[in-house]
Amino acid sequence: MVDVEWLVKNATYRPHCYICFTSRSVRFIFSSQQPKPLTNCSSWTLLESLRAKTVNTTDLDNSIMGNLTLFTDKDPEAVYPTQTVVWSIFEETFQAAYGLVTYAPVFKDYFYQGLSQFYMDNVMYLELRAILPEIYDLDGRTYDRAWTLKTCQDISRQFVANHPDFVGVRIIFTAKRLTINTNTMLKVVEEAMKLYRDFPDIMAGFDLVGWEDGGRPLWYYRDALSLPVARGVPLPFFFHCTSITIINQNILDALLFNTSRIGHGFALTRHPVAKEWSRKYGVAVEVCPISNQVLKLVKDLRNHPAAALMSENHPVVISSDDPAIFGAFGLSYDFYEAFVGFGGMRSHVGSLKQLAINSIRYSSLTPEQKEKALSLWQRRWDKFVSENAF
Template sequence: MQTMTVLPQRPHAAVFCLLLYCLNGCLSIPDPRQREALMQLEASMQTGGRVVLTDAEQRLDALLFKMKQEEIIKADFPPAMHFFRARSLINNSPIFSLLQKMPKGGALHVHDLSMVNAEWLVKNVTYRPNCYMCCTDNHSIRFIFSSRVPKALARCSAWTLLENLRAKMVNPTDLDNSIMGNLTLYTDQDPETVYPSQDVVWSRFEQAFLAAWGLVTYAPVFRDYYYEGLTQFYMDNIMYLELRALLPEIYELDGSTHDTVWTLKTYQEVTRRFTAEHPDFFGARIIFTVNRGVNMSVMIGVVEKAMKLKRDFPDIMAGFDLVGREDSGRPLWYFREALSMPVERGVTLPFFFHAGETDLEGTEVDQNLLDAILLNTSRIGHGFALLRHPVAKDMSKKRGVAVEVCPISNQVLKLVKDLRNHPAAALMSENQPVVISSDDPAMFGSSGLSHDFYETFVGFGGISSHLGSLKELAMNSIRYSSLSPKQQEKALALWQRRWDKFVSENAP
């Protein structure tokens, strides 16, 4: 049975009139009713502020409120700490335990080479036959699977067959831990010391991707890796995924390669198999990406390819994006000729542009936000700089362009130190369209979406966010997905059944 809203949609009409009257200076001492009306009005404006909660949801909300009160007064408050230091505290939090069980809808901003945790890659991939490793001169590693000793790689040591190397060791644990450390940014040391600047952390970030490349792009691993990625997200109660993928050439043991079409088909086949085996998983779609460091001629060719893939694979292919560090890559405006091709040709190719993933101000980089909107982006990836661009913020809200917020990524990559100060806190206070995602969870040592939802709920929202906020964020991930309206309706119905079950099992 539906009950009264926890946070009313608007103050009662009489109170609202009183509010307007008093704001014009009717009393020297503010009327308590005026204060209450203001508080209700402000609360109704935040994400989830107008969500109607059932009796059971209200009981669960009261439990969450009590948990959050206890969390906030702790000396070590996780959102105020670097995630690498806070992770163990979060893992032991009763709020986090509840969020793990919560059906979170879809993950709309996740990258292909960082969706599966590093431990799985080490234990399940590097122990396979024919896996070679070399060490680069900048203290990273590279891998390749080959039926014979591979050709030497520039700026890398001689290739070593891992099977032989491990056979010489009494205990290969140290080697495994060292490999794992090269596949993730996570560190047990002080992260502020290990990564003193954005340049340092981004350099390490890019090297970790290159280290994973030779493992993930090996054909037998590629299939298993993607299936495992879907499994890990599914186990975190995520029912849908939109994966940003470079669609690289995939190689076989003999060195032969498969093209982009083969790669996309493989994503499609594995998704179908996983969905068939997990009927409550709604599916996955691919956002084709290219590094923003390419030149114009390359971009024109890639956009041509993207249009063809969208035409030939409309079910699995969601759209197109540019990836890589915004601060050092080319801005969207540089590629405007190539990115205008779909509209000029009457071809539908949705864009999901990374934009505003920067703390720079007044540069071509943060102007990506306005250019993304001019190019009719469907969502904005990160949008960290959006608060400093009121026109872009207003246009994106009016057009229903959601911001894909990735809290842990923004903190680890040194855009914000204390997550209570993340710009998304302000966006959520006025119900800007927002979805929560995890960007590169394997690189950060996070899992699925639960860690990012924790940082959002406890950090961004403070004491005022509530179950309605969580509910709306989960529903947003379906509403602002690339799914068709009919698919969204079906997905929301599936999500609602899981949500009702979650509430009934966890409400006091």
Template sequence: MRSIIHLVMLFTGFVSSAVIPTNDYWSFRAGLLHAEEVTTIGGRLAFKEGERSANDLLMTHKRAEIDEAFANPQKFLPAKNFLTVLGKIEQSRVFNIMKKLPKGAVLHAHDTAFVHWEFVYNLTFRDNLYMCNNGGDLSLQFFETPSNSCDWKLLSDVRKDPVIANTLNERIRRRLTMLVENPDEKYPDVDAAWIKFMDIFMFIWPILTYRPVWEDYYYQGLKELYEDNVLYLELRSTLPILYELDGREYNPIEVVGIYKNVTARFKADYPDFIGTKIIYAPRRTMKESEIENFINEAIQMKRTYPHFFAGFDLVGQEDKGNTLKLYAEKLNAAQDDINYFFHAGETNWYGTSTDDNLIDAVLLNTKRIGHGYAIVKHPKVLDYVKKNKIAIEICPISNQVLGLVKDLRNHPASVLFAEGVPVVVSNDDPGLFGSRALSYDFYEAFMGIMSKNADIRALKQLAMNSLIYSSLSHDELSHASTIWQKRWDEFIHELNE
């Protein structure tokens, strides 16, 4: 080890003087490669019992897949838009190992987009759902007695005509997902992708915010995560006003209570599921004068549900929304009252006001950074993140589908993985992208963003990071780690069998 350290120290000096020790070339090279291996994610973990042989199996499949694509780049799936290769990813042996992997937690997901779109489509067959076709714009909403705001028709009656039903059902399906045959043509830039993205949210909003549907939808989301070996969730929610058929409405604090009750029901059904915490995340289009009301709501939520409420964020397309700087004074004043988990740097612009959100996020003491896509352009911020152990929430599929990066080999998180920056991998809005839970994002990160040599230890570190950088208390983290470790040991045993 001393010789390796000595060689690395020598490297710094020799590079600065442009002199390479040719007589010790191969030792020097080996030492440098080892130093890089130790620095990368998972590189400092030692193989535990059974992990090395399990790793041999995983890496055999990973290297075979990458070697085949290296010979024929057209076969490398992370280089292609996820919407076009979803089915091929599901055939990958590496992906099928990912599904078995105990992935710990999802720390970055949005409530109205974390359930597979087919479940949402099936919701449209429920009673009391009406449709309105106003100038070609289709709307769906639950009513006991429909309002006069539109020419509402009971959807189940409209579907009685099989010809109309086929056309209408396909129309509804298209409104629920970003899946198209030619996504690069359909979504040529970030703005085009976001327009479709927001159109889906607007369409499903009146469906999902019917209270019984909301509860079933959220329960299904937990089930999809659990079946994908995810044991804990921190969910960002705008906490919309929910409604009943009789006209009753639930305010945001009451919605948190509904979340808490459904979570308790799910944990009763699946006792080894660790749980959920809520991050209140209103849209970043609010006026400067409005932010204080949302902060006060968040503080009240924390007082009412101290162990279930995690913190506060602002959501929406960063390039089109307001900056953190606009709200900085009010946010700064509330730092001691609530935790922040800010979206920041979800942009490919450099030096813009959006890009500067990264600076304000760390100054406001954010506990994690959502996306942080642009952080490699800010070395001082990156140094601060490393020293203060602020995790970056990487969402590979979201970044690709929403137009930030076409080829995941060029994702800036490659640098973060290589330097061992605190990183977690999350799924953002899987239901809208046609994916389910977390395995798809783990596959894309492992195969497309990490080094070819990143192995099972990198995956283990990612899973552990998701618990370490969560909002779990010390006792909750200890309990969660025990459950996860048991799952991990079973996973290693299964691979070896």
């Protein structure tokens, strides 16, 4: 959510920040005393002490940043030759940052800074996927998902109060498909239903994230995912459907589970019935151009399925997935790639306008909130056009 330079220059310079080194990456933890040893990691070292012994702290900071992003100065095709390789390192970046962003003081500042950076990129409204991790304090005390969601809600309200032209933020609670069995999924969905009931203003719904080809299909969790309907309890779904292998049945199952949007939707063009169904019922496809390139779903964006979907006026929205990990910022980079790569010579200012409108139209906002957001957006759009007219 936040660029890695801020994370390193801000979070890792705070007192009580420890670092240890694995064979592939780094780990962090904040502690008032020497932390307990971590399996497969070197001894914990206080970063403040390590920097005091380091001749060139800039090199050290750059090295740390290198563990938090996939950006490389080398040939990316050589560094990340396959999906398996790039996904493995992609997951490592999350593990490396985990101990930093789950420390309560950093978490609060990190979330506010993330909103600030997207706001600076002229993003007016955010829907974020988050696992809502357990947050910890310096003394080791931990906080549950309800605390995390309440904290996000409080910070969002504070940010809106400070920036009246910002609509707000909502959270899509996620679980990792690679590490969860059916029994645990039942408990997670039950918790998601409770969170959606208790925090309706900020909780948008539920999703499963992670590499689909390395995990289980949606249908494997059908009992848990059918729970909200069986109990008559609302819980919107926003399912990832990335794979183009045999797991592409996820695209069909997502629609059967009444997903509100389809994440990535790379296999949608291979399923004419599903494509027509999603168009008919207004189930937009969330497209992440840079992510799809970096994670090796497509090499040339002109060959991206979204190009065909947009030409057919299928509902499409543009998202940035994990911009900081990809060395990007906000949403503009992905909008640019979509504008140039998907539309080509057919793209014009109206294309950008429609994509921006879609972001609100296919959001989880209520009809009244959408109307208010569109009115606010229209004023800013008119100002943008008048200031850039030739």
